[in-house]
Amino acid sequence: MADDREKSEAAKREEATLVFWERERIFEKSLAKKSPKGTFVFYDGPPFATGLPHYGHIVASVIKDAVPRYWTMRGYHVPRVWGWDCHGLPIENIVEKELGFKHKKDIKKYGVAKFNERCREQVLIYVDYWKKFIPRIGRWVDMENAYLTMDKSFMESVWWVFKQIYDKGLVYEDYRSMHICPRCETTLSQQEVAEGYKDVKDISVTVRFKVKDPEKFELPANTSLLAWTTTPWTLPGNVALAIGKDISYVLIRENENDYYISSETYAGPVLMASGAFIKKIKGTDLVGLEYEPPFDYYIKDTTLKNRENGWKVYAADFVTVDTGTGIAHEAPAFGADDWELSKKVNLPFVQHVNMDGTMKSEVKDFVGREVKPRSDDDSVRLGTDIAVLKYLQEHGSLFSKENITHAYPHCWRCDTPLLNYATSSWFVAVTKIKGDMLKNAKAIHWSPAHIKEGRWGKWLEGARDWSISRQRFWASVIPLWRCDSCKKIRVFGSVAELEAASGKKVNDLHKHIVDEIAVPCDCGAQMHRVPDVLDTWFDSGSMPYGEEHYPFEHKERFEKTFPAQFIAEGIDQTRAWFYYLHVFGSALFGKNVFRNVIVNGTVVAEDGKKMSKRLQNYPDPIQVVEKYGADALRLYLLSSPVVQAENLSFSESGVDEVAKKNIGRLSNVLAFYKLYEEGTERARTSTNILDRWILARLFELVIETTNGYETYALDRAMRPLSLFIDDYSAWYVRRSRDRFKENGADKKEALATLRYVLYTLSTVIAPAMPFIAEEVFQGIRNANDPESVHLTDWPKAQEKSFFGGRKEKKLIAEMARVRALASEALQARQKAGIKVRQPLATLTIPVTLTDELIQILAEEVNVKKVIVGETLALDIVLTPELIKEGDERELARAVAEARKVEGFSPHDTVRTETRAEGKHSATLSTGVMRFDLIRNAA
Numbered sequence: 001m002a003d004d005r006e007k008s009e010a011a012k013r014e015e016a017t018l019v020f021w022e023r024e025r026i027f028e029k030s031l032a033k034k035s036p037k038g039t040f041v042f043y044d045g046p047p048f049a050t051g052l053p054h055y056g057h058i059v060a061s062v063i064k065d066a067v068p069r070y071w072t073m074r075g076y077h078v079p080r081v082w083g084w085d086c087h088g089l090p091i092e093n094i095v096e097k098e099l100g101f102k103h104k105k106d107i108k109k110y111g112v113a114k115f116n117e118r119c120r121e122q123v124l125i126y127v128d129y130w131k132k133f134i135p136r137i138g139r140w141v142d143m144e145n146a147y148l149t150m151d152k153s154f155m156e157s158v159w160w161v162f163k164q165i166y167d168k169g170l171v172y173e174d175y176r177s178m179h180i181c182p183r184c185e186t187t188l189s190q191q192e193v194a195e196g197y198k199d200v201k202d203i204s205v206t207v208r209f210k211v212k213d214p215e216k217f218e219l220p221a222n223t224s225l226l227a228w229t230t231t232p233w234t235l236p237g238n239v240a241l242a243i244g245k246d247i248s249y250v251l252i253r254e255n256e257n258d259y260y261i262s263s264e265t266y267a268g269p270v271l272m273a274s275g276a277f278i279k280k281i282k283g284t285d286l287v288g289l290e291y292e293p294p295f296d297y298y299i300k301d302t303t304l305k306n307r308e309n310g311w312k313v314y315a316a317d318f319v320t321v322d323t324g325t326g327i328a329h330e331a332p333a334f335g336a337d338d339w340e341l342s343k344k345v346n347l348p349f350v351q352h353v354n355m356d357g358t359m360k361s362e363v364k365d366f367v368g369r370e371v372k373p374r375s376d377d378d379s380v381r382l383g384t385d386i387a388v389l390k391y392l393q394e395h396g397s398l399f400s401k402e403n404i405t406h407a408y409p410h411c412w413r414c415d416t417p418l419l420n421y422a423t424s425s426w427f428v429a430v431t432k433i434k435g436d437m438l439k440n441a442k443a444i445h446w447s448p449a450h451i452k453e454g455r456w457g458k459w460l461e462g463a464r465d466w467s468i469s470r471q472r473f474w475a476s477v478i479p480l481w482r483c484d485s486c487k488k489i490r491v492f493g494s495v496a497e498l499e500a501a502s503g504k505k506v507n508d509l510h511k512h513i514v515d516e517i518a519v520p521c522d523c524g525a526q527m528h529r530v531p532d533v534l535d536t537w538f539d540s541g542s543m544p545y546g547e548e549h550y551p552f553e554h555k556e557r558f559e560k561t562f563p564a565q566f567i568a569e570g571i572d573q574t575r576a577w578f579y580y581l582h583v584f585g586s587a588l589f590g591k592n593v594f595r596n597v598i599v600n601g602t603v604v605a606e607d608g609k610k611m612s613k614r615l616q617n618y619p620d621p622i623q624v625v626e627k628y629g630a631d632a633l634r635l636y637l638l639s640s641p642v643v644q645a646e647n648l649s650f651s652e653s654g655v656d657e658v659a660k661k662n663i664g665r666l667s668n669v670l671a672f673y674k675l676y677e678e679g680t681e682r683a684r685t686s687t688n689i690l691d692r693w694i695l696a697r698l699f700e701l702v703i704e705t706t707n708g709y710e711t712y713a714l715d716r717a718m719r720p721l722s723l724f725i726d727d728y729s730a731w732y733v734r735r736s737r738d739r740f741k742e743n744g745a746d747k748k749e750a751l752a753t754l755r756y757v758l759y760t761l762s763t764v765i766a767p768a769m770p771f772i773a774e775e776v777f778q779g780i781r782n783a784n785d786p787e788s789v790h791l792t793d794w795p796k797a798q799e800k801s802f803f804g805g806r807k808e809k810k811l812i813a814e815m816a817r818v819r820a821l822a823s824e825a826l827q828a829r830q831k832a833g834i835k836v837r838q839p840l841a842t843l844t845i846p847v848t849l850t851d852e853l854i855q856i857l858a859e860e861v862n863v864k865k866v867i868v869g870e871t872l873a874l875d876i877v878l879t880p881e882l883i884k885e886g887d888e889r890e891l892a893r894a895v896a897e898a899r900k901v902e903g904f905s906p907h908d909t910v911r912t913e914t915r916a917e918g919k920h921s922a923t924l925s926t927g928v929m930r931f932d933l934i935r936n937a938a
């Protein structure tokens with residue numbers, strides 16, 4: 001963090017407040033304070049410590065701070081414990097890079113145990129920075145007792161969760177086509193895949209599949225079936241073609257010798273009307289046709305199982321005429337639909353690509369080639385597709401090719417293009433409990449509300465079974481042992497169970513440890529763990545149980561406080577953390593895991609683009625904090641659309657404006673109060689109209705902010721704050737200024753009211769702006785008050801005499817009208833070029849007001865008289881009397897200014913001496929007057 005010279009005064013004052021909180025242990029005291037309403041449970045989604053905090057973390061953190069602070073003030077005990085997400089690809093990729101590894105093989109060569117221990121050492125490298133940064137933005141959370149997803153206790157709870165859902169029949173193993181990352185060599189979940197779609201260039205090809213024995217089907221010699229694909233690299237794995245039964249196909253003469261078959265749609269009306277058109281063919285008539293594949297590596301293999309079913313035409317429901325030729329190329333190892341069809345009709349299984357994305361040795365023309373390498377260079381990324389295309393061209397199999405741009409999934413961690421790949425994986429049968437999940441979800445309150453049926457609801461409805469196995473290393477493991485001989489399965493739900501079964505002490509549940517532990521099977525053979533580890537989201541979804549080491553510890557406490565009142569995260573988590581929490585809540589207890597959730601949007605750069613370290617298109621968060629203070633950043637974020645799950649284009653000038661309009665003004669009011677205070681107790685009994693008005697506004701503020709917090713609509717809790725601070729500083733204090741200067745009963749009332757408002761306001765702003773709240777509170781607190789604003793109670797909003805009282809509402813409306821009239825009149829002044837200090841004779845207004853309000857308006861606009869007329873009009877005729885008075889006022893202002901410059905207190909009496917070389921000046925109607933200010937002897 002920067003040195004002191006770069007810090008603003010506001011930032012330095014915040015740092016002093018931090019010292020005070022820490023020294024007096026205010027956070028701990030706020031947790032220990034009386035909580036008549038019980039416990040308010042908040043679950044904190046753990047961030048990865050493998051990077052520095054960014055604006056996304058800051059938004060979530062600020063929300064996760066303001067809400068618990070509010071409920072603490074409302075009389076709840078709100079425990080807040082930090083967590084660290086430690087497992088998974090993010091840290092594995094960092095260690096791989098550090099060790100210079102390119103492939104998964106490198107890890108195996110290096111040794112899984114060594115690799116995992118390296119991950120354990122490296123995963124918390126940024127923790128110290130976070131531990132400084134998070135408190136600096138004013139977030140109160142216990143980071144010392146943070147839970148770690150790599151702790152044995154957390155991992156044991158994960159085992160418990162796994163066993164529970166396994167025992168309920170919600171876990172199964174299946175072999176199917178799914179997305180893998182060939183670089184990470186692992187399967188990915190639906191959500192991970194959804195995360196990585198990007199528009200990329202690809203090549204689509206239309207390929208000839210030459211019909212065998214065409215005469216048998218009354219077709220001319222040299223007839224080909226045309227099939228279209230955007231993944232040319234899958235063509236060596238072709239084992240069938242699929243058509244639609246109800247699709248209309250046509251036979252077309254291409255030239256003297258060649259004919260082809262495609263859908264009527266593909267051939268097009270022009271061709272259909274020409275002499276090239278031979279005849280129409282029904283889809284059903286194509287079924288059973290045999291063809292010669294463009295690549296013959298597998299058709300020649302006589303040992304291949306189900307070979308007799310291969311390289312034929314089948315009917316399938318998924319074939320459409322929307323894109324391509326109406327004939328689909330089937331490579332069951334590389335597509336979900338293809339895989340389903342192959343199971344139905346027993347196609348031979350051909351997988352010509354290894355899991356690392358390279359072509360196998362039998363594909364002799366392309367052996368070892370990566371089918372979709374990661375590269376920014378299209379010629380590298382598409383290298384294999386282009387090679388396949390050339391081969392097709394040379395062998396007369398290429399009908400046409402086209403460049404296309406389409407959305408293609410990439411690895412969310414390493415950016416490698418994903419492959420559709422048939423492999424074995426363990427699944428959670430989410431579809432089995434989907435009904436319950438949808439039913440339970442009805443009771444969850446979302447902010448903003450549209451997420452409930454929108455992004456979240458739609459994802460829930462589309463939920464599919466969750467692929468939980470990862471073929472990786474540093475993660476929680478699947479606690480499932482299988483017999484080497486009889487294949488019997490045993491699932492362990494605790495360390496004790498595994499220890500009892502194996503007779504070994506188990507100190508750590510990571511892969512490299514537990515994979516060494518064999519368990520004897522009833523059949524006499526040995527059981528070993530299945531090699532897969534768990535998707536990291538399995539950890540995240542287990543967070544409520546892992547944090548408490550449930551059910552091994554804190555059983556009663558957990559059960560009493562489950563589910564959480566509140567969680568908050570970014571919008572991407574609707575498909576991730578929120579979702580996985582909900583899967584387990586429904587699977588384990590048939591319950592929701594959280595009752596209220598705030599979803600925040602994404603912070604993007606000021607130009608609307610993604611924030612990019614490389615482009616440096618956004619200011620460093622810590623610099624923003626040190627320039628404007630954390631409170632300014634907090635209020636800026638909390639009152640922005642980002643708390644409504646919308647994107648926020650981050651604007652540094654926006655933070656600056658919030659700082660000036662709110663924190664700056666509040667500091668000024670506090671300084672003003674301190675200048676005049678005389679130990680007057682705070683009170684709200686004044687009868688002065690300005691006092692009555694600001695008190696009415698204050699209670700209106702309490703009602704509005706309370707409603708905002710109660711409904712988790714933070715922007716609604718924030719918006720009234722700035723409006724109030726404007727009313728308070730730019731109207732109440734300014735219009736009351738003279739009242740403080742003259743001793744007497746009115747000054748006392750003004751001071752008592754000012755102090756009362758400062759006190760209440762400090763409590764209302766405390767959740768959002770904890771620093772300035774503390775500063776104001778410390779400036780006006782009584783000896784009997786709690787030692788910190790964060791130990792006070794939320795102001796009560798039910799007092800009949802103020803809230804919703806008709807008189808107060810009327811006064812608020814009238815004063816708003818006065819402010820509007822004043823601003824209109826001042827604009828008229830500006831237009832006429834007459835400064836405010838120059839009194840004018842009359843202001844005509846089109847409404848009637850009480851005498852009290854007329855007087856306030858007259859003072860603000862600086863007119864002798866306010867009269868009622870047709871429209872608003874300012875009399876701008878200057879009489880000699882008015883000019884004289886204007887000069888007097890100008891001089892008075894200059895003297896007041898000079899007093900400030902000289903550092904005189906309000907108690908000092910002074911006189912002016914006019915001198916040509918005087919230090920101060922006043923611009924009068926007669927010209928500039930220079931003078932010195934002399935303090936009278938006491």
Ligand SMILES: [Zn+2]
Nearest residue numbers: 181184411414
């Ligand atoms: Zn990857």
Ligand SMILES: [Zn+2]
Nearest residue numbers: 483486521523
């Ligand atoms: Zn066995």
